[in-house]
Amino acid sequence: MSAIIEMKGVSRYYQMGPTTVKAIDEVSVDISEGDFLSIIGPSGSGKSTLMNIIGCLDIPTAGTYRLAGTDISDMNRNQLAHERNRSIGFVFQTFNLLGRETALENVELPLIYAGVPPKERRERAREMLARVKLEDREDHIPNQLSGGQRQRVAIARALAGEPRIILADEPTGALDSKTGVEIMELFHELNQEGVTLIVVTHDNDLARQAKRVVQIKDGRILRDVPAEEFNL
Amino acid sequence: MKTIAFRESLKMGLRSIASNKIRSALTALGVMIGVAAVIALVALGNGAQRSVEESLESLGSNLLIVYSGEPRGASLVRRNTTNIAPTLTAADLGMIRSLGPDLVTAAAPESTATAQLKFENTNTVATVVGTGSDYPQIRNFYPIHGQFFTQIDEDTRKTVAVIGVQVYRDLFPEGMDPVGQKIRINGINHSIVGIMEEKGSSASDGSVFIPSTTYQRYISGEKDFAVINVQAAGTEIMRDLQRIIENEILRLHRLPNMDTADFYIANQLDLLSTMQGVTETFTVLLASIAAISLIVGGIGIMNIMLVSVTERTREIGVRMALGATGGDILRQFITEAVIISLIGGLVGIGLGIASSWMASRFGGMAAMVSMDSVVTAFAFAFAIGLFFGAYPAYRASKLDPIEALRYE
Numbered sequence: 001m002s003a004i005i006e007m008k009g010v011s012r013y014y015q016m017g018p019t020t021v022k023a024i025d026e027v028s029v030d031i032s033e034g035d036f037l038s039i040i041g042p043s044g045s046g047k048s049t050l051m052n053i054i055g056c057l058d059i060p061t062a063g064t065y066r067l068a069g070t071d072i073s074d075m076n077r078n079q080l081a082h083e084r085n086r087s088i089g090f091v092f093q094t095f096n097l098l099g100r101e102t103a104l105e106n107v108e109l110p111l112i113y114a115g116v117p118p119k120e121r122r123e124r125a126r127e128m129l130a131r132v133k134l135e136d137r138e139d140h141i142p143n144q145l146s147g148g149q150r151q152r153v154a155i156a157r158a159l160a161g162e163p164r165i166i167l168a169d170e171p172t173g174a175l176d177s178k179t180g181v182e183i184m185e186l187f188h189e190l191n192q193e194g195v196t197l198i199v200v201t202h203d204n205d206l207a208r209q210a211k212r213v214v215q216i217k218d219g220r221i222l223r224d225v226p227a228e229e230f231n232l
Numbered sequence: 233m234k235t236i237a238f239r240e241s242l243k244m245g246l247r248s249i250a251s252n253k254i255r256s257a258l259t260a261l262g263v264m265i266g267v268a269a270v271i272a273l274v275a276l277g278n279g280a281q282r283s284v285e286e287s288l289e290s291l292g293s294n295l296l297i298v299y300s301g302e303p304r305g306a307s308l309v310r311r312n313t314t315n316i317a318p319t320l321t322a323a324d325l326g327m328i329r330s331l332g333p334d335l336v337t338a339a340a341p342e343s344t345a346t347a348q349l350k351f352e353n354t355n356t357v358a359t360v361v362g363t364g365s366d367y368p369q370i371r372n373f374y375p376i377h378g379q380f381f382t383q384i385d386e387d388t389r390k391t392v393a394v395i396g397v398q399v400y401r402d403l404f405p406e407g408m409d410p411v412g413q414k415i416r417i418n419g420i421n422h423s424i425v426g427i428m429e430e431k432g433s434s435a436s437d438g439s440v441f442i443p444s445t446t447y448q449r450y451i452s453g454e455k456d457f458a459v460i461n462v463q464a465a466g467t468e469i470m471r472d473l474q475r476i477i478e479n480e481i482l483r484l485h486r487l488p489n490m491d492t493a494d495f496y497i498a499n500q501l502d503l504l505s506t507m508q509g510v511t512e513t514f515t516v517l518l519a520s521i522a523a524i525s526l527i528v529g530g531i532g533i534m535n536i537m538l539v540s541v542t543e544r545t546r547e548i549g550v551r552m553a554l555g556a557t558g559g560d561i562l563r564q565f566i567t568e569a570v571i572i573s574l575i576g577g578l579v580g581i582g583l584g585i586a587s588s589w590m591a592s593r594f595g596g597m598a599a600m601v602s603m604d605s606v607v608t609a610f611a612f613a614f615a616i617g618l619f620f621g622a623y624p625a626y627r628a629s630k631l632d633p634i635e636a637l638r639y640e
Contacts, residue, residue, distance in 0.1 A: 057553065057634050078557045085555020096550045096637070100251045112240050113555035161555070 004164050004196055005031035005054065010063035011219075012049050023049040025219040026063070031165070031198065036191040038199045038207040038227075041216035048169075050216060051200045055090060055167045056083045068164050085113050089158030091168035095150045097142040103129060103153045104138040110161040128156035132186065148179035155186065165196040172206060184209050204230075238563075245568035248540075249575075256572055259536045262529030263576030263616060264583060267609040269522035271584025274605040276591060277515025279598030284507045288500065290431070292372040294337075294464040295500040296474055298324070298481070300456070302494070318343060318456035319485075319494040325460055327480050335473050337465050340364035341444045341457035349403060349440065350416040356402040359439045360417060362447020363461075370463045373436060378411040378426030385425075386443040391450070393422040397430045398437040417442070420450045467501070474499050519605075523612075529576065530616035537569050537624035548628050549636025558629035565628050569621020570614060577613025581606055 007029045014021045024046040031037055041047040052058040053065060056072055059080070064073050067087055075083065089110075090096075097106045107125035116124070129135050132152040142150050151171060158166050168187070172180030184206070191197050191211075199210060207213050213230040215223040223230070249256040300319040320341070328339045340363050347360045361367075365383045368374045381392045393415065395403075404410050410424045422442060431437055448455060462477065464470045474497050478490060487493055541548070548561055556564075585606075588599040 052634055055553070057637075078559070081552060081555055081557040081560075084553060090553050092637070096546065096553075098547055098550065100247060109551070110554040113551075113557075113560060115237070157554070 002033055003030045004033050004035075004068050005029070006064075006066040007053075008064050010050075010053060010060040010065055012046075012053060012058065013061045022219050024053070024216075027216075027219075027221055028063075029214060029221065029224065031196070033164075033196055034191070034194055036187070036197045036199075036211040037214060038201060038210035038212070039214045039216060040201055040204065040207040041222075042202055045216045046219035047200055047202075047216045049219075051167060051169060051198075054165075054198065055088050056080045081113075085110055085161060087164040089161065089163040089166040091151070091154050091158050091166060091171045093170035093173040095142070095147075095154045095174070097150055097153055097157075099142050102139050102141055103134060103145065103156075106142070106153055107157045107160050109157060114161055125156075125160055128160045129153070131159065132156045146179075147175050148182055151175060151179075151183055152186065155183075155190075159190070159195070165198055166190070168197065168199045170201055170203075171199060172203075173201075180206075238567075241560075241563045241567040242571070244564050245571045248568055249571060252540075255536060256575075259533055260572050260576035260579070262532035263526065263573050263613050264529070264580035266522065266526030266529040266616075267577045267580025267613050268583035268587060269525050270519060270609045270612070271581060271601060271605050272587045272591065272599070273518035273522045274515060275584070275588035275599040275601045276597060277511065277518045278600040278602055279592065280514060281508065281511035282600055283598040284511055285504065288504050288507060290372060291500065292370050292461075292463065293500075294467055294470060295370065296462040296464055296470065296477065297498045297500075298328075298460040298462065298477065299496055299498065300458050300494065301496070318452075318454055318458040320457040320460050320481075321484070322455065322457075323484055324481050325457065327484060328460060328462055328477060331473075331476065333465065335465055335469060335476070336462055338366035338369050338463040340366040340370055340461045342367070342459040342461055343444065343447055343452060343457050344439075345447075345451050347418045347440075347451060349399065351403040351410075351413065354403050356399065358396070358399050358402075359435070360447065360451055361439050361441045362444040362451060362457075363441055364444055366463075367441065367461070370461045373431060374429055375426035376429040377409075378424070380441070381425055381443055386445055389445040389449060390443060391420060391422045391446055392425045392442065393417065394426040394428060394441040395424055396428050396437040396439045396441075398434065399440055400427050415440075418451060422446075470499055470501055526609075526612055526616060530573075530620040533569050533573055533617060534620035534624060536572075537565060537621055538627070540568075541565065541624045541628040544628075545631065545636050545639040548631050549633050549639065552631070552633035553637060561631075562625045562629035565625030566618065566621045569625065570617035573613045573617025573621070574610075577610050580613070581610060584609070 007027055010027045011025050012023045014023060027050060039047050039050060053060055056067065059075065060073055064071060067083065072080065072083055104125050107128050108121050111121040111124060126135070126138065129138055132155050134149060134152055134156065137145060137149060145153065172183050175183065187197055199206065201207055208227050208230055210227050213225055213227050214221060298320060300317065325339060325341055328336055343362045345360050346357060349356050349358050365381060365386055368380050375394060380394055381390065385392050395410065400410055403415065410427060413424050414421045415424060417440065444457065464473045478497060481495055482489065482493060485494060551561060585601050588601050591597045592599040
């Protein structure tokens, strides 16, 4: 399996007045195609910063980050936007669906920005909703859907652009435990179909459900182990 | 790099407007009122201009008026010549008439005085105008009944009179034919030979016209005229003719130049251009006031768009996370602002045309909607959406996606 993500000595510093805060410091990690990784750490550990960089929302202060062979370390805003559109599928804790748009239209969003023509867009969005078993909810707006359904719409949206990786930030954080389990099962299914997944969480039980666990503390990687070896 | 199709921006804008109908309508209202004001006020200005031109044209065509007195430039209102010592002589009139039909098609003196009129036991006070038989032609003002007095009446100092409509109404019982009746003007009997058509101005309708010779003998007792009306043979020779008459009268009066002249000439073209200047200023003033309201409308758009951008910070963050570039966000918000502005503009055009129509239909005002002002107002609405939408849209496009996604 080839590495989709190659990070070498990636650091992200913030200047807070006279002091420099090292949100992440010299992080090196490789993630292969088809992997199912969880990034775990308490709040303030730097996992959000790491996620932002992996998701091309931010660029490192130092070090190199190659996504599918492309160095994104010094891309500009527009290039980052295109990279996100092409390579990353985001799943958020609070779903972040557009409330005025139907499930189908929400799934179409990344395809609009990819310049996919309307007809093809609609077809692909339908396929994606079917993949998360919501084909009968196409015309519902988020308010008419349950939390689990909304997160499945969000996952369908993340999948729509056929990205290199799905990046999920606390994907079950706003759901009850039963629905949370369903979402994780969906992730497992997708992973078996070959989708590369990264789940960012502070929940150890959730983290253990991945194949591999990366534990972050104080901006550094504390452990990077297969899930079965991860315990407290 | 690809940018999203215009169609998509349009769809997003329409959707956002549709989901905030009242707010969008109120925002568009500002532009609507501005556009309607521009169209209606410019229409009123144009209407005023047109009616001024019409009333000047109704004075007669190709008219030069030689006035007694010191030069005062082209005056708007006809001067009260009653109190000015007349300085224009029969020789002046003869000289003008002798210029020939290539230059002058008609000339008539004009002197006025207020006099008491009496028919049987009815009295009235009217303006007596002593003039020549060419007067109707020069002033484009004809008898509606009977006829105007003739050159022979003038030459033989006949005591004949043509009365204005108002004078007829004041003196005669309704339905009575005044032609052939005698009225007393300052105690002298005059036979009525005609009634003038109605002109709508008291200066014309409240006058009695008698031959200038009769006037000189019985009314003024003077030999000179207050005014000589001249009809030029064509518009293009008016300024030349004015110069010729000026020079000739200066020579007859033995005066060196116009600075010392005891007469001056008003040219209908000058009056027209002076009036046009005035009404144009008036129109520009009205349009500027309306343009201010258009700008206020634009500020309303900017205000609402700024609120909208803040409210939708998270939506912007999500769109950016999914691959929207700053340019995509910029276009989305500008399109939205322009749509709101154009909706306001379209409704405003309808409203402006409707209110212009109502102003002329029920308000008695002259209003002329010009296609120019419609097109300009619409273009302005577009530009205002673009201009005042630009800053909020720029702010939206510069949001940091990480911050925007975190926004509560």
